[in-house]
Amino acid sequence: MSEPLRLSVLDLVPVRVGQNSADAIAASLALAQSADRLGYTRYWFAEHHNMPSVASTTPPVLIALAAGRTERISLGSGGVMLPNHSPFVIAEQFAALEAAAPGRIDLGIGRAPGSDPVISALLRSSGHTSDVDTFPQHVHDVLALMDADGASLSLRGAASYTVKATPAASSVPEVWLLGSSDYSAQLAAATGLPYVFAHHFSGEGTLNALKLYRDGYQPSARHPEPRTLITVNTVVADSREEAEALALPQLQQMARLRTGAPMLMTPTVEQALATTMTPAQDEMVEIMRSKWIIDGPGAAAGRIGDLASRYGADEVMVVPGAGGREADAIDRFPARERTLDLLASQILTPTPTPA
Template sequence: MTTHSSSPLSHNTLNDIPLSILDLAPVIQGGTVADTFHRSLVLAQHAERLGFHRYWLAEHHNMPGIASSATSLLISHIAAGTERIRVGSGGIMLPNHAPLVIAEQFGTLETLYPGRIDLGLGRAPGSDHATARALRRGLGSDGQQFPAQLQELRSYFQPDDSAVVHAHPGEGLHIPIWLLGSSGFSAQLASQLGLPFAFASHFAPDYLLPAIEAYRAEFKPSAQLERPYVMVGTNIIVADTDEEAQRLATSQYQSFLGIIRGHRGYLQPPVDSMDTLWSAQEEQYVLQMLRYSAIGNPETVRAKLIAMLADTNADELIVAGQIYDHNARVKSYELLAELVKTK
């Protein structure tokens, strides 16, 4: 099966590039996990109507403000409530799991929702070291075995009469596999295996350009993919005015501030100013982590996205936006869809 791709020598424009959504399933201060699941489904339904290409959910653990720990179950919830949009993982942290279990889970998802499931894979724990040890108890994995685990996982989708262990369901199904990363490791592996590559520049932008350059330069065609295909993660918050968008963004700033302080809580309401909440050094660090962001009114965001495409020549953008108010979150994606269609 060949994933759609554009030539690495082409120059994609904002008006023809696919847009997708990465939902971190935020639990807001004062809200519940049930609220989060409902809002994620509503957002996915809006995204489908607006023409977004895919809707991904990410595996995180031991984080009260992120509700996507049972990622495969949440993918099924979203896919069941939509009709056309692709739904998948951005990503499953493979070292946390036995590859056979993931093959069976995604074989089940692909059987339930044929032609709509993506399997994005990462090698990070998706949490802190103590939680990683709890998750990986008995697996003997610290992430270094990721290439071997990936090979094992892929083998379960290939019919093999000589195999002792089979994935039922899973075997014989064509589920697109993506590699996700924030460094050169996954980029190199994706290029060697001929797989599409997604870079997590929405929180780790430092190695974005070197990683995608190496991926494209070293890419080897495969049965899944003829040419390199790069999806770039970005934070986007669109509102009617720059001032309102910047205010909405303070919820995300507070989340990243909590990460660097070692406190991962619920998504906080926006504030008028961050000045009393962070130090100058913390502000610089947070803004550096989030520098691949487009925050503002539609024209401001459009200009930033055009510049981002000029830098990366991405084949697809996947958008995250940690917004406290659900209606403002939906509106942000509506405005984004409109500005991309505007010539």
Template sequence: MSVPLSVLDLAHVAEGATSGDALRRTIEIAKRADAAGYLRFWVAEHHNMPTVASTSPPVLIAAIAGQTEKIRVGSGGVMLPNHAPFVVAEQFAMLEALHPGRIDVGIGRAPGTDQMTARALRRDGGQEGVEQFPQHILELLAWFGDNRLPDPLANYLAVTPNGDTQPELWLLGSSEYAAQLAGLLGLPYCYAHHFGMLDPVKVMDEYRARFRPSPALEEPYGMVCTTVIAAETAEEADFLAGPARIMQIQARSGRRLPIVSPEEAATRTFDVRERSILAQNSGTRFLGEAGDVTERLKAFVVETGAHELMIASSTYDAEAKARTLELVAANWA
């Protein structure tokens, strides 16, 4: 299959480990993904969550890009309402200058946190950023050389350093709004199927239907991010997926705790409400023996018409996640 593979990582904090451990683990996984031939490695912005260490994507991107060779590195995503667009433009211009041709800036509209933290990040709680999201996207595009505004700030205020190449800008989301906006602006789009509840086929159809050619993109380019755990056997994969089930239940219950071990997860029992949560999303949408999982992923790509597939995994240790990536890559070709 010619469709490229990419990776999303949230720098999950394992029970008994530190945030520093989680960040170092993410860098090691990125190095394994680079060696396995993955196209992109993205990290997400989350705040005030004990289970996630990735609070500042630009800082983590710099660390990852500095220890990898070919893989593109980016944000999946930066939550734009939390930040002044000029700050984001400068951060990613710096990253692109340091690593030309390897930086992506994926942009999301959600705060990526609770409202109290949103107010701490931006005094208005990011509300202005949400309301002006399309305008702020166009401002970012102007600073990256894609000028569609009649009189953009980029005419008076330049981002530095100003390199020969520009980061690639993506829109991300789990709603039809993001798909529609990406299409109308003619930008590449990634649907967050790893937690989104919409039908990915319909979302990607909506993106393509709304697409208008732009200076950034002549034809639609869509990616779907989904959750995968692959192993040598289906039984092993199911065992490794236990922690993701616990995380899914905790997230829906408003509790975000460090990820437990598969041994600990195997001792848990679920009540009726928890089983209902797992029936909607078990935390791992594609699970099983590597060959079987890869064939189902290929069918998923054909069904959605995705141009690229991004894989996320919630596992207790780095080896299980890296092994999933390597097994899928080995079977993909």
């Protein structure tokens, strides 16, 4: 008998018109509490910088806040963009999180910059040499530094120097490699790490990347078998019509981003419905709409199950993309919470067996 499908959540901490950063973070923490209560497996925060509609700038801080408000769900980064940071700092941060919430911390590592070249330069202005060319080595560095035994470095004039991310680790975070390309799939396979394919980016290349990962997988001590997770943009409501309306603000935002238009705070549902987009943006909205899961509860659950079966995924991570209405509480995102509720009722809540 096959295991039940596991569901998780990826959160960019969206900021809609009328909210400030504090409101957006409060809304996401409430969503994390819902995911914890409903039985989702993990809740991850993305890393993005200098975007007017996204407040997920610092995954470790958001993970720490969520850890204090949840009980059982795994919390992590989806992901930390390693070229922006010193591997030692990331190892220290996540080792501390693991010490505070043992067995509940995931470190998802990505290679993309997460912003534009100016912000990337600011992130690296302290002078460290992280860049995409040294990404594989820095992944290995993080793994070694977080190990309970630490890492041994060879230094000029000394035989070795032991470095530990935390003085006395009793457990280590679960490390995942994130990507949307063949490169990331092959690196995850060679390193013996679980692999997350960012299917929500474009919905393209998923089959080939996962095949490369599985075919080339090199078993590791912690992960003797390959593990795969795919992400998908998802809006679920009581009816398909309502889901379509709720998806429109984020679809319009992504169309603006992909056509080079200025980025603004995410509009409300009412504002989105009243907005006229350019023909190119309308076309982009329709392309993305066909690749998102936007539906009523039963149909959405079926499509998620089909997606997992098609790609042989061990887990599906939904990116809840529902917008907010003008009457919503400023520090909550009720439609995002409703997406998680409806999916959990269909997938995570066992159906009673007839007597």
